[in-house]
Amino acid sequence: MSHEDVLNPKHMPHDPEKATLEGKNKFLAFWFFLGGETVLFASLFGTYIALNGSTAGENTPEHLFGLELVFLMTMMLLTSSLTSVYAMYHMKNHDFRKMQTWLAITVLLGLAFLGCEIYEFLHYVHEYEFTFGSSAFASAFYTLVGFHGGHVLFGLSWIVALMIRNQKRGLNLYNAPKFYVASLYWHFIDVVWVFIFTVVYLMGKVG
């Protein structure tokens, strides 16, 4: 396939993200990467679970966590997952504008989520003096949730960069895989969050 075909396809194929060999490679590589990420987060979760009770007489999960904000955050992230599905839906229908719009909504939800998380951390630090080094539990908590937050931040920057870069030229076979893969990443972040709110917050509250 020539460059011209890739950048200005005469017709978009059914699965633009997998129409080129590069696209197929990216698609597969990204899934593999997610397989590795699974182990990464599992190690963090394992550490967290192991250190769950190790509060060294400091703040315990029951004492710290409030569920209202977490619930809100969960809703935002879940919804952003749906909006990014919409974006991909429009990509498959080759409707670039709508795709961008839905991505923009996704980004906004992600930003709101991140804002809440930062607020939450600051709250713990200021109200409870619950800092990174307070106890092994504190370290594990901030590391696990913070790693997820870092992923959110990275995902957002990535999507925004893609949106801006391709604003003018629209969808083509070169960037379709990039968009697709970024959305996979976003879903994966959501998957991790499902476990975080279950294991960290809900189970932390149950004790």
Added chain:
Amino acid sequence: MRGWMGKFRTLALFGALTLILSGCGVDNLSALKPKGYGAELLLDLMMISIAIMIFVFVIVMAIYAFVLIRYRQKKGQEHVIPKQTEGNKALEVIWTVIPIILLLVLAVPTVQATFDLADQSSQEDESAMTIEVTGNQYWWHFNYPKEEIAISQEMYIPTGERVYLNLKSSDVIHSFWLPSIAGKMDTNPGENMNTMYLEAYEEGVYWGHCAELCGPSHSLMDFRVVAVSPDKFEQWKEDMQNVDPEATPETTQAQEGQELFNNNCMSCHAIGGSSAGVGPNLTNFGNREKLAGIMEPSKENLVDWIVNPDEFKPGNNMPANIVGEEEASKIADYLLQLKHSDVGNDIPTKNTDK
């Protein structure tokens, strides 16, 4: 369990193996010369596994040698093209199944021995003795909680009895290894306490090592376990419980030394009592087999140690130059006459297994 292992040992191969291997190493240190229950059990297990391994190795080598001799390309065969065999189901099944069987043969005693050594069923018994072992950079502390005895570097146990050890560490991970009596077990910092037991068959002074990298002087963190008959052990207990830390030594040198010691060293060290300090408890120091676990307990060495311990054990936690050479000499006189119990001094290996 010992029954069928005993039968195993009657096998000629076993006998031969044990003979060859027990030629290796020094008495009371080598894992190949067991003097206690654990070590013996483990040697039996090793023998089973070595026998299996030799069996496998012989087969592999037989095929190997045959193939290499028989199928080397000979002159003039450069263009011969051998038959391209794909495989052979029957053979492949054989070399899958036989190893599985061999491994099962090994797995059963392995699991048995693993559980056997972790057996703590009698630890709570009235008569059972538990010793708290603490690993420190780079010395060992032994605390007898029920008996209220504290001693460092040299542990006393009665022969023929199971003595339980509760192991932990005050700093980094160490590992308590007593090859000729039992295996080893790590000492972990924090709440992770480990348990093992010792059961020595005969009297002796057994050599132990720290087996987990714990800093520059890891290799100098040796200890001794003195096993004595139960009667003598009772005697030792009594001696140790009646230590008078304030007892006045005979010579004036030593008396001055005592004074100096009390002023300079007692913040870390103790004599008598039942608590662990920052440094080793020096009760019965004069009867120690080794100084700091590794050196000849001569006066010269002791003085040098007191002045500059780092020279002997790099990175250890005793400060240098607390006292000068002269004072150290007096302290040394004091310490060397601290003979609170001569139990065990009649054991032939004591002070001869350099």
Added chain:
Amino acid sequence: MSNSSHSKPTRQMEYEKKQHKEEMKQQVITFVLMILFTFVAFGMVIMEVNSYFVIPTLIILALVQVVFQLYYFMHMKNKGHNMPAMMMYGGAAVAGLTIITFSSIIWW
């Protein structure tokens, strides 16, 4: 690389669009279910249901949500996802092993 789509009839396009729509409908249903599960999960914790019951239920709810995400949102149910599925299962197996050991037998 061949590209059959170059001369794709519009009928085909229509058909695909319809398919996409169908799929999108499934996605929305999935989403609603996920929201529902989340409500249930939070509800149980807030109402302080017995923890022997809650914890396994929470975990099951989380797992189902993850399956939804993977299979519907991330299209693992579609064809051409054999390798991804293999890798995710591989990752999940290692992950599960890690977590199980960290939280059970190996810990004191």
Added chain:
Amino acid sequence: MSTTAAQKGGLGAAIWDYLTTVDHKKIAHLYLVAGGLFFLIGGLEAMLIRIQLMKPDNNFLAAGLYNEMITMHGTTMIFLAAMPLIFALMNAVVPLQIGARDVAFPFLNSLGFWLFLFGGLMLNVSWFTGGAPDAGWTNYAPLSTTSPGHGVDYYVMGLQISGAGTLIGGINFLVTIVNMRAPGMTYMRMPLFTWSTFVTSTLILFAFPALTVGLFLMMFDRMFGAAFFDVAKGGNVIIWEHLFWIFGHPEVYILILPLFGAFSDIFSTFSKKRLFGYSAMVFATVLIGFLGFMVWAHHMFTVGMGPIANSIFAVATMAIAVPTGIKIFNWLFTMWGGQIRMTSAMLWSVAFIPSFTIGGMTGVMLAAAAADFQYHDTYFVVGHFHYVIVGGVVFGIFAALHYWWPKMFGKVLNEKLGKLAFWPFFIGFHLTFFIQHFLGLMGMPRRYWVFLEGQGLEAGNMISTIGAFLMAIGSVIFLINVVYTAVKEKKVSGDPWDGRTLEWTMPSPPPHYNFVQTPLVRGLDPLWVEKTEGKEGMTPAEPLGDIHMPNASILPFTMSLGLFIAGFGFIYQTDDKTWLVAAVVGMAITLGSMLIRSLKDDLGHHIHKEELEEDIKKGVGK
């Protein structure tokens, strides 16, 4: 085009060419040179260790320095020597074996290399900045978290950076093997080396993240005040051990599996027979990889996990002997009935069988959990793993280098010198490490700076040291051979060994686009299939046409350089916060490079048919 530019522009251009190359064959050269250098450094460290242990109470190295020496020896050998050398082989061979023009992600391939190199440099810089890491290659907490100075910080940052490179490399090979195979190259026709690369890459993918997390926790504890391993604050030091070994055990199979693959190819080629039990071999490889994830706690039998966990892990560990045994026997029966040619490559491979079998068997002995109470942390373990690593991995690397050297450089390594290097190394190897098993059982723990007099350990250690010197002699002769071959030997054809697989269908070294036309694969050992039908080369699967090639780029280098700089910032900010500037600048370089990469379209370039026809006239593609 990069190669032609290099030929014109002299040294500067050649260096620039290598800095920017994305060609898998050149990246293989880079890995080979870097890995080789680190092997020499690691070997030198081993020699110093052995000199220190030559006699009792020796004071050749100071106590602290000795610990740095073993730590750096282990870390260097595993992460910076063995792994890159394996990556060198995989890069040089795998795309050729599956009929691909390059790997799936040439850019990432180059990134992987530079990350590894900068990570490795970082680690070794520590020698000059006040002390190398000294807590053993396993870096157990809290010895590591409380280790004074910055040594352990270097360990953390260096491995983190090079680990990222390895992970990238792993994913790259996975995708390459899944997506880039030539027509007809089904999974069950892939050469064993490719298969084992595939399995190894999977292991990398699932094992390295655990190390990544472990290193992060260690980094947070040491540099940012976290309390994961601080028992006073409720931390638990055993977490590190688990994370390390969840990674560490698969890691040892990451090391050995590719060489199992190489041995399979070599035995088959030099016996002139197809591999005996091909599908069983594939199955065994996968099974070893799979089981490799369930046994990590066999390194922790003495930690105090209790008899149940110990028994489970003991039995699981023993199970690995079965697939490994299948391999050993299949190799023996590959040779059975064949026409064995004892080339240097074959010599190393043949020597591998008994050596590795001994190592594997002592492994099974170690797996007997209770008995490990005696073996653990003694020289018995040192004996075990050098038997598998040197007798398996190092022998394998030597064998594979002799085998593929002509493919990589166009010349066959001198056979006489090859054998001359082999014998001292082989004899020295057994002298060094066999006796160590006994030393361990006689009461010598590992990582002992000195052993004392009167413990019966003098003779054994002396023998061991002598053996190590023989190994050094062998290594030096190999180096001489490399130079000698480069200077004196003649170019050879594309197929010097009467090979069976695709890499032997093209000239040595291959043109940078590899295959003029993608070959059509018609069976296992595709070249052999064609040969038995009397054909010269492969039937092409496509008409002659333009070839799409990736563009060279300096960005992988700058990204890695940025992380290297940032690493120092992170390490030294604990002393002085102004060092954070370095962290920021470094991260800016890295992220900036990433941004450029994502904003700038890189669609590669085409090699035109005319150029190819030109090349064919010159003899390419036969």
